[in-house]
Amino acid sequence: MIFLCLILIAIVVVQVGKVAELASSIRGEEEVQDASNSFHAMFGMVFLVLFLVGCVVSAWMYKDSMLGYGPHTAATEHGGALDSLFNVTLLFTVPVFIATHIALFWFAYKYKAKEGRRVMFLAHDNKLEVIWTIIPAVVMCFLVMKGLVTWNKVMADTDTPFVEIEATGQQFAWIMRYPGDDGVLGTKNFRLIDGTNELGMDWTDEKSQDDIISSAAGEVVKVPLGKEVRVRITAKDVLHNFDVPHFRVKMDAVPGIPSYFKFVPNTTTEEYRERLGQLDKEGNPMYPEWHMPADEDEPDGPKRYEAFHYELACAELCGKGHYSMKRLIEVVPLEEWEEWMINQKSYYFANVRGKDFDPNKDTKVLPAEIRMRSKNFKKDIKTALASDDEAAKTLQFKYVNFVTGSSNLTPNSKYELKDLVKALESYPKMNIELAGHTDNVGDPTSNMTLSNDRAQTVFQFLVDQGVSSSRMTAVGYGDSKPMESNDTAEGRAKNRRTEFTIKSN
Numbered sequence: 098m099i100f101l102c103l104i105l106i107a108i109v110v111v112q113v114g115k116v117a118e119l120a121s122s123i124r125g126e127e128e129v130q131d132a133s134n135s136f137h138a139m140f141g142m143v144f145l146v147l148f149l150v151g152c153v154v155s156a157w158m159y160k161d162s163m164l165g166y167g168p169h170t171a172a173t174e175h176g177g178a179l180d181s182l183f184n185v186t187l188l189f190t191v192p193v194f195i196a197t198h199i200a201l202f203w204f205a206y207k208y209k210a211k212e213g214r215r216v217m218f219l220a221h222d223n224k225l226e227v228i229w230t231i232i233p234a235v236v237m238c239f240l241v242m243k244g245l246v247t248w249n250k251v252m253a254d255t256d257t258p259f260v261e262i263e264a265t266g267q268q269f270a271w272i273m274r275y276p277g278d279d280g281v282l283g284t285k286n287f288r289l290i291d292g293t294n295e296l297g298m299d300w301t302d303e304k305s306q307d308d309i310i311s312s313a314a315g316e317v318v319k320v321p322l323g324k325e326v327r328v329r330i331t332a333k334d335v336l337h338n339f340d341v342p343h344f345r346v347k348m349d350a351v352p353g354i355p356s357y358f359k360f361v362p363n364t365t366t367e368e369y370r371e372r373l374g375q376l377d378k379e380g381n382p383m384y385p386e387w388h389m390p391a392d393e394d395e396p397d398g399p400k401r402y403e404a405f406h407y408e409l410a411c412a413e414l415c416g417k418g419h420y421s422m423k424r425l426i427e428v429v430p431l432e433e434w435e436e437w438m439i440n441q442k443s444y445y446f447a448n449v450r451g452k453d454f455d456p457n458k459d460t461k462v463l464p465a466e467i468r469m470r471s472k473n474f475k476k477d478i479k480t481a482l483a484s485d486d487e488a489a490k491t492l493q494f495k496y497v498n499f500v501t502g503s504s505n506l507t508p509n510s511k512y513e514l515k516d517l518v519k520a521l522e523s524y525p526k527m528n529i530e531l532a533g534h535t536d537n538v539g540d541p542t543s544n545m546t547l548s549n550d551r552a553q554t555v556f557q558f559l560v561d562q563g564v565s566s567s568r569m570t571a572v573g574y575g576d577s578k579p580m581e582s583n584d585t586a587e588g589r590a591k592n593r594r595t596e597f598t599i600k601s602n
């Protein structure tokens with residue numbers, strides 16, 4: 098079919114050519130030339146009008162889809178400055194664009210070749226040269242200066258406390274790293290990169306041990322509202338580009354040289370969704386395209402504005418899987434973000450600690466581990482205090498251990514007990530019972546004595562740390578209160594325990 102069309106078109110062209118030839122031989126060469134010139138000049142004018150009207154109409158039609166217009170005002174504090182920079186540039190370039198196009202086609206029309214019309218040769222004109230050099234130079238100076246001022250403001254490094262996030266580009270994913278509760282990203286070394294360590298983290302560095310790594314494409318990257326976020330952008334293999342259009346953030350990711358971009362999100366994802374889905378006074382959607390179903394196969398499912406997410410993309414053609422470097426970003430209120438951060442697991446403690454390839458495997462307790470345990474202890478106490486359930490008021494010491502058969506604390510037991518001291522200071526009305534338990538191995542009477550001695554040891558330790566003895570009791574229950582069956586080794590291990598119960602608060 099296409100082939101047939103092409104043949105037909107070719108025939109038409111040849112026939113038209115023949116007709117023109119015939120006409121020129123009848124009417125004379127010059128007359129035909131004139132008619133053709135007039136036709137082309139006229140055609141140029143028609144094109145000019147259609148083109149300019151098309152530009153204006155399409156800009157008007159799609160204005161709500163363009164960043165900086167309609168609902169798409171920037172979701173970061175610096176974004177507005179960049180948008181206004183674009184608008185100022187457009188203010189100068191749009192009139193020039195329209196004027197030069199009108200001039201171009203108008204000249205072609207007005208001065209088309211005609212019998213007896215001569216071309217004027219203008220070899221040189223100083224005045225003209227000066228005018229068309231100075232005007233653009235002044236405009237350019239102004240634009241560049243305004244651009245530089247904005248750029249310096251946007252790119253200035255930060256001296257206020259900020260949240261640092263690292264984004265590492267690789268073919269074809271973004272690996273995000275958060276600093277953990279010390280707020281500092283740990284050191285890396287590319288020589289350490291292997292199957293168990295995709296970023297080359299130095300696990301002997303204390304700052305690395307609490308770092309959180311998120312590399313799954315489906316995991317949403319969360320950032321806090323109203324807090325300065327500094328992204329450390331880097332790459333593992335080739336050039337990538339960290340691009341979050343709604344934030345007006347875009348920066349190359351270069352292997353070996355980290356680049357930075359800082360921004361303050363000022364619109365939560367939820368607020369942006371509301372903005373896209375807003376209704377006008379009559380109750381009609383202001384942006385109807387956002388009220389279409391997000392999934393065409395599910396007409397009753399969530400609408401596009403409800404499913405909206407900020408997107409991090411790679412804006413560098415980094416290879417054939419380039420398009421798949423997409424991560425969703427969610428801006429949430431600061432408290433929600435902090436809550437979310439607390440619940441993120443340190444990569445090291447979740448995947449490396451205690452394994453064969455753990456460089457710290459000979460160290461029993463790491464400082465970061467103690468911090469992590471303290472954090473969890475605080476959380477557990479808070480939950481227990483808030484709970485109405487009696488059973489939830491009893492908490493086991495997870496890291497308090499005794500030398501086998503004795504009531505002497507092992508050296509690493511003191512950390513958790515000190516967390517309890519802190520909790521007793523934080524909640525001055527909280528009174529507790531300390532309880533020792535054993536398994537059923539051995540003589541029940543000596544088990545009773547042992548468990549009692551152990552509870553007393555803990556009691557004494559707390560008193561030595563400054564806790565008033567009036568707030569605590571210590572009891573030994575021996576093997577009388579097993580948690581699980583004493584028939585298995587695991588059951589017995591669970592039954593040998595020291596715990597405390599919140600009696601009042």
Ligand SMILES: [Cu+2]
Pocket residue numbers: 266267336337338411412413414415416419422
């Ligand atoms: Cu890329």
